[in-house]
Amino acid sequence: MKTKDLTFEAAFARLEEIADLLENGEADLERTMALFEEASRLTTFCSEKLDAAEKKLQILIRDDGFKLMDEEN
Amino acid sequence: MPAIWVQGELSGFVHHSSGHFYFSLKDKDAQIACVMWRSRTLGLTFTPQNGMKINVFGSVRVYEKRGAYQLDVIRMAPAGIGDLQLMYEALKEKLYKEGLFDVSRKKLLPEFPERIGIVTSLTGAAIRDILQVLNRRFPAVVKILRPTLVQGEGAAEDIARAIQDFNDYQNVDVLIIGRGGGSLQDLWAFNEEKVARAIFSSTIPTISAVGHEIDYTISDFVADRRAPTPSAAAELVVPVASDLKKTIHRLHRRCRTSLPTHITLRREKLARLQKSYAFRRPLDLILEYKQGIDDRFHLIQMSAHHSLSKNREKLSACDKRIKAAHPRTILQRGYAIVSKDRTHKIVRNAAELEQNEKLNVYLGKGSFTSTAETIREDDSFACSAAGTEKR
Numbered sequence: 001m002k003t004k005d006l007t008f009e010a011a012f013a014r015l016e017e018i019a020d021l022l023e024n025g026e027a028d029l030e031r032t033m034a035l036f037e038e039a040s041r042l043t044t045f046c047s048e049k050l051d052a053a054e055k056k057l058q059i060l061i062r063d064d065g066f067k068l069m070d071e072e073n
Numbered sequence: 074m075p076a077i078w079v080q081g082e083l084s085g086f087v088h089h090s091s092g093h094f095y096f097s098l099k100d101k102d103a104q105i106a107c108v109m110w111r112s113r114t115l116g117l118t119f120t121p122q123n124g125m126k127i128n129v130f131g132s133v134r135v136y137e138k139r140g141a142y143q144l145d146v147i148r149m150a151p152a153g154i155g156d157l158q159l160m161y162e163a164l165k166e167k168l169y170k171e172g173l174f175d176v177s178r179k180k181l182l183p184e185f186p187e188r189i190g191i192v193t194s195l196t197g198a199a200i201r202d203i204l205q206v207l208n209r210r211f212p213a214v215v216k217i218l219r220p221t222l223v224q225g226e227g228a229a230e231d232i233a234r235a236i237q238d239f240n241d242y243q244n245v246d247v248l249i250i251g252r253g254g255g256s257l258q259d260l261w262a263f264n265e266e267k268v269a270r271a272i273f274s275s276t277i278p279t280i281s282a283v284g285h286e287i288d289y290t291i292s293d294f295v296a297d298r299r300a301p302t303p304s305a306a307a308e309l310v311v312p313v314a315s316d317l318k319k320t321i322h323r324l325h326r327r328c329r330t331s332l333p334t335h336i337t338l339r340r341e342k343l344a345r346l347q348k349s350y351a352f353r354r355p356l357d358l359i360l361e362y363k364q365g366i367d368d369r370f371h372l373i374q375m376s377a378h379h380s381l382s383k384n385r386e387k388l389s390a391c392d393k394r395i396k397a398a399h400p401r402t403i404l405q406r407g408y409a410i411v412s413k414d415r416t417h418k419i420v421r422n423a424a425e426l427e428q429n430e431k432l433n434v435y436l437g438k439g440s441f442t443s444t445a446e447t448i449r450e451d452d453s454f455a456c457s458a459a460g461t462e463k464r
């Protein structure tokens with residue numbers, strides 16, 4: 001699992017959480033605006049992930065370490 | 074010699090015109106000639122073929138013409154399937170008892186995997202099927218194949234190693250392990266203990282995807298999820314990106330539409346506060362005081378008015394009484410005041426008078442002097458006077 005970046009799964013979960021929070025209307029105005037901005041960023045992030053171009057099959061090769069090679073067709 | 078079971082590979086098979094079977098049974102170290110007389114072949118449910126692994130039941134005889142041992146076969150059955158089935162059941166039982174199939178040990182598959190590891194043959198149908206489905210559903214997902222043998226010698230070891238490779242590599246979210254359909258022998262690698270243990274040890278969630286629907290392999294039981302086919306594994310491992318995109322935009326819309334809602338909610342809350350008792354209270358107090366002042370003012374007005382008119386009445390009553398009490402008023406009604414001329418003392422009783430005493434008589438209007446001639450000390454005058462009044 002990649003941990004250095006935000007994962008799609010984490011972004012999606014956070015987006016759901018924010019939608020709930022905003023619908024509750026409990027947060028004050030300042031927090032509401034911050035949450036909304038975060039939601040917009042997450043939406044962009046997720047959309048980009050979903051829209052990304054088709055990834056080609058890669059082959060895992062174990063040498064000294066690991067390397068990935070594009071499949072030769 | 075007693076009859077025995079012997080297992081080996083069928084070779085040099087001859088179905089003689091006499092109806093008898095002549096063949097050899099061999100393994101990699103030895104072989105023995107066999108004969109199965111026609112009468113004994115009639116109940117066979119399969120057609121013997123060279124290369125087939127079989128079990129035969131018979132007794133060893135010496136074929137005197139050649140001076141060689143041969144097996145007089147009484148019964149014959151294909152070995153492969155029965156034995157594999159037995160091994161399969163035995164291993165299944167063993168691993169089940171060890172807890173390798175425990176539901177509690179199964180890992181959840183990630184909901185949105187970004188990198189998928191695949192363990193199968195580079196050239197088989199399975200990888201083509203998997204890629205086709207993944208690219209249709211979620212093209213952007215990263216697909217990494219560790220190619221392996223999927224059948225025959227060394228396949229199980231290769232598959233087990235591939236699973237270990239991915240676990241050492243770590244950079245995938247989920248593993249698909251499988252191959253397309255085939256005979257029990259073809260699928261056998263996925264029934265081997267090595268593969269089962271590799272799957273069980275995997276820290277990465279696993280999907281077993283072997284064969285076509287009806288085949289259950291040991292791998293299927295050990296893996297975190299079982300898919301009936303490689304295509305099905307690809308179906309269940311990723312969501313449909315376009316559906317997910319709709320979901321994400323719906324979530325964002327929920328966030329957006331809740332903003333005006335948020336403001337409306339604030340406004341309503343404010344309105345509620347304004348209407349609340351605490352906020353209304355000061356104004357109420359003022360209104361209450363104002364009303365109190367009005368009430369009191371009214372009372373004062375009322376009472377002032379009241380006491381004024383009452384006093385006026387009193388005054389007028391006093392006036393009347395004073396007027397009524399005035400001696401002149403009485404005199405006007407016909408009475409007279411008599412006073413002694415000498416002492417000015419008012420005479421109230423005839424006995425006070427002296428004969429021929431000079432008196433002053435005051436009337437309602439005017440006065441005159443008079444002299445007391447006849448003095449009568451009884452009340453006859455009064456009666457007479459009253460009588461006069463009545464006239």
